[in-house]
Amino acid sequence: MTKILMVVDAAPPHYGGAGQQALLLAKELEAEGSTVRIYARRRESTRSQSEMVRFVGPLIRSEALSNAIFAILIFFIVISSRADILHCHGAFYYGFSSTAAAKIRRIPIVLKVTLLGTDDPQSIRAQRKLGLNIGIILVRQFFWADRVVALNTDIQKACANFSSRIETVVVANGVKLNKSFREERELRARIPVVEPKVIFTGDVCIRKGVDTLLAAWRGFLNSYPDATLTLIGPVREEILRILGDLDPSTRNTIRVNGKLSHSSTLDALAASDVFILPSRSEGLPNSLIEAMGIGLSCVASSIPVNRTLCIDSATYCDPESVLSIEAALCNAVLKNDEMSTRALNRSESFGIGRTASAYVDIYNSLAKSPNSRKVLQR
Missing domain, CATH: 3.40.50.2000 (Glycogen Phosphorylase B;)
Incomplete structure (x- = not known):
């Protein structure tokens, strides 16, 4: 049984955003036999939540401190996990720490870029805090990732223009059609x-x-x-x-x-x-x-x-x-x-089924050797 560890900033039950997409994808993958665990920094509601999601961020007012603590926590969660795949939704602070841990553990990494001008390589590279150019460190996550996923071709081009070493594919979001x-x-x-x-x-x-x-x-x-x-x-x-x-x-x-x-x-x-x-x-x-x-x-x-x-x-x-x-x-x-x-x-x-199929293909392509079992059959 394949174990997929997903990381995201905020998760449902509220509607919208990368967290909603992560949960839709996770449910589809679990229906096909995988085990998926989503780790999130914050919840946007007090309503009931899927058992797939674990909230590990601190309940504090300071956004910067909350981000820093979550990044540290998620590093240790990934480093101690038995995951077959790390799937990070968003290339932010938690993206850097989670991909660093997965790189140490040699866990295949899928890094999803969600919005041009926010978490694309150039935008991350330009980040500064307290006068320090922290972006030069944070941008390493794009090079550690085995596959970078872009939501559209504009993001894909931005990644390619930043560095030819960043392997990027386009996978559109999916929804559950009723x-x-x-x-x-x-x-x-x-x-x-x-x-x-x-x-x-x-x-x-x-x-x-x-x-x-x-x-x-x-x-x-x-x-x-x-x-x-x-x-x-x-x-x-x-x-x-x-x-x-x-x-x-x-x-x-x-x-x-x-x-x-x-x-x-x-x-x-x-x-x-x-x-x-x-x-x-x-x-x-x-x-x-x-x-x-x-x-x-x-x-x-x-x-x-x-x-x-x-x-x-x-x-x-x-x-x-x-x-x-x-x-x-x-x-x-x-x-x-x-x-x-x-x-x-x-x-x-x-449909979310098409999106899940595209990710299954990516997961399977990241198998470490010809003798490795397939990450997921669909």
């Missing part, structure tokens, strides 16, 4: 939408374009006065300030739900008509894939990763333009039936 949601959506999409329910899921922040969305919402209400907007995910202070400045009539149409479990988020998506993700940057957005998998008419920013992901199954907008977002929302409502069908068809390319 056939019952599809059947319900195919029926519902044929009904004209007169009171559109618009939903956003993810980190409710400026990088995700929520500031421009809120500025555009008033104009959209002029076309659809009975529309509602639901925001699901952790809400940043800057967005709370914008919400507080909205006029009461506009604010009353917006529901801020905060962090929800994965199942509750899927239920909220299924009850909606239009999904919107006006991000300024993305690695590969799980939320957009899941919205397509449920069959929502999707609005997405016209950044390269979204266009590659959706192709013709989303209505695109400029994340910096209020008028562009207004127009895209209106078009998504008017073309609800057509865009719903396109989204459902496109989502078939992003």
Whole structure:
């Protein structure tokens, strides 16, 4: 039985992020016979948690100290483990310490890069703390890794441009596709939408374009006065300030739900008509894939990763333009039936089973010798 040790910063039960993707992948791999353990620094909720996840980070306010302690703890966890594979989600402090330990133990290492400009080699190399260039040390994890996984080709190119010694492959995130949601959506999409329910899921922040969305919402209400907007995910202070400045009539149409479990988020998506993700940057957005998998008419920013992901199954907008977002929302409502069908068809390319198969191929390619047993058969 194969033992896979995964490391991630934060883990579910809240929705979204690398932790959600790690748990989806772990469940799929365990269904195929592996044993997977996920170690996380922090939990984002007090709700019940999968037995696969162990939280080992300290409960302290200082983010820097918490990161440092977790990095030390995860080093000793990996060095003492009997894992066949280390799979690290994110090239941060814990990525450095966990890959260092795995390198000492000669455990094959898979290192996943999640967002260009955040944990790609160049961004890690540029990190400084207390005036010290710590990035020159942290970047070693990319060279220790037996395989670096990029979520998109832009990240892959960034790794190749940094060093030809970094072996990088592209593996897209996957989601669990629910056939019952599809059947319900195919029926519902044929009904004209007169009171559109618009939903956003993810980190409710400026990088995700929520500031421009809120500025555009008033104009959209002029076309659809009975529309509602639901925001699901952790809400940043800057967005709370914008919400507080909205006029009461506009604010009353917006529901801020905060962090929800994965199942509750899927239920909220299924009850909606239009999904919107006006991000300024993305690695590969799980939320957009899941919205397509449920069959929502999707609005997405016209950044390269979204266009590659959706192709013709989303209505695109400029994340910096209020008028562009207004127009895209209106078009998504008017073309609800057509865009719903396109989204459902496109989502078939992003099932978690395909993602798991890609990782199984990577794990098996890292077998140490021809006499080694396969890491996992699928």
